[in-house]
Amino acid sequence: MNSSPIIDVIIPAFNEERSISKVIAEIPDVVRHIVVANNNSTDRTGEVAEAAGAKVVFEGTKGYGIACLTAMEWIKNQEVQPDIVVFLDGDYSDYPEEMLSLIQPIQEGKADMVIGSRALGKRESGSMTLPQVFGNWLATTLMKYIQGANYSDLGPFRAIDWPKLLGLGMVDKNFGWTIEMQIKAHKAGLRYLEVPVNYRKRIGVSKVSGTVKGVIGAGYKIILTIFKYW
Ligand SMILES: Nc1nc2c(ncn2[C@@H]2O[C@H](COP(=O)(O)OP(=O)(O)OP(=O)(O)O)[C@@H](O)[C@H]2O)c(=O)[nH]1
Ligand SMILES: [Mg+2]
Numbered sequence: 001m002n003s004s005p006i007i008d009v010i011i012p013a014f015n016e017e018r019s020i021s022k023v024i025a026e027i028p029d030v031v032r033h034i035v036v037a038n039n040n041s042t043d044r045t046g047e048v049a050e051a052a053g054a055k056v057v058f059e060g061t062k063g064y065g066i067a068c069l070t071a072m073e074w075i076k077n078q079e080v081q082p083d084i085v086v087f088l089d090g091d092y093s094d095y096p097e098e099m100l101s102l103i104q105p106i107q108e109g110k111a112d113m114v115i116g117s118r119a120l121g122k123r124e125s126g127s128m129t130l131p132q133v134f135g136n137w138l139a140t141t142l143m144k145y146i147q148g149a150n151y152s153d154l155g156p157f158r159a160i161d162w163p164k165l166l167g168l169g170m171v172d173k174n175f176g177w178t179i180e181m182q183i184k185a186h187k188a189g190l191r192y193l194e195v196p197v198n199y200r201k202r203i204g205v206s207k208v209s210g211t212v213k214g215v216i217g218a219g220y221k222i223i224l225t226i227f228k229y230w
Contacts, residue, residue, distance in 0.1 A: 001107050005083035007031050008075055008162075009099075012067035013090035014039040017048050019203035023088065024052040026096040030103070032082065035074055036090065037067035045090070065177035069170065076166075086159045091202035093127060094157040101195045102159035112164045112190040115182065116157035116197035124200040132209040135219050139179060142226050149186035154178040154222070157197055164190055175208070175218040176225035183229045 009031050013020055024034055036049040036056045046056045059070040068087065075082060084106050086099055098116065105111040118128065119136065136153050143149040156178055168184040170177070185192050208214035 001109055005107055007084045008033040008082040009086045009088055010035050010068055010071040011088050011090045012037045012064055013045050014207055015041045015043045016090035017043040017045045019092040020045055020049045020090050021052040022092050023090055023096055024054050028097055028100055035071040037071040039067040063174035066173040068177055082162045084159055085162050089156050093199055093202045095198055098197050106159055106161055111193045113160040113185050113192040115194045116155045117153040117194040118155050118199040119152040120196035121198045127199045127201045129209045131215045139222050146230055147183055147186055151182055175221040179222050179225045
């Protein structure tokens with residue numbers, strides 16, 4: 001790949017007004033567009049992200065996947081397409097500067113997709129709930145036995161070759177998004193690897209792992225997705 005690839009970042013965000021500007025500020029300056037998918041937030045997420053220099057696209061239907069798909073549509077409509085896209089959460093759990101280690105293997109032609117694995121990195125105590133740790137272990141173990149895929153985490157922080165991502169035909173509109181990408185990448189023969197990423201307690205209120213509804217909804221959808229792509 002080109003030694004200075006064009007890199008865009010996608011941040012799905014639902015009510016992250018307290019964290020989003022910190023996330024944006026710490027993104028390395030190798031990035032071209034930072035696209036925040038404002039997922040029907042009822043707080044000032046959109047205004048704050050725009051003031052911090054991001055392109056904000058609005059998605060009125062709630063759901064992690066649909067927010068990512070909307071941001072991808074915006075990128076598809078740009079005259080110059082990126083080489084690499086990075087996905088990052090808006091809650092400041094990830095360390096945006098670690099993006100460089102996700103991008104590097106793709107830039108060097110060693111991988112098409114790089115997952116930031118929290119299982120391999122250092123986790124601040126309390127940054128992941130027990131159901132979340134167990135759920136990620138179960139999902140990656142099932143993926144190993146059912147699909148033969150080699151992952152240790154469903155970490156949302158990831159980088160992927162843009163044309164290859166488009167080729168996967170992503171469709172999941174909510175919590176199946178991360179695992180769908182991983183299963184499809186494996187089945188399509190993409191070269192993928194994981195690098196350790198560190199993880200800290202989010203700023204603001206949990207939408208998924210800290211709520212009963214979120215855990216059940218995400219767990220159900222993740223297992224369903226594994227069997228859907230059996
Ligand atoms: N739950 C949820 N999150 C969304 C949605 N749209 C965008 N997001 C963003 O997706 C990211 C992940 O959500 P989080 O609430 O951090 O979920 P999590 O990382 O599993 O759990 P916690 O960090 O413990 O809350 C955040 O940046 C959210 O703002 C949506 O419709 N639902
Ligand atoms: Mg989070």
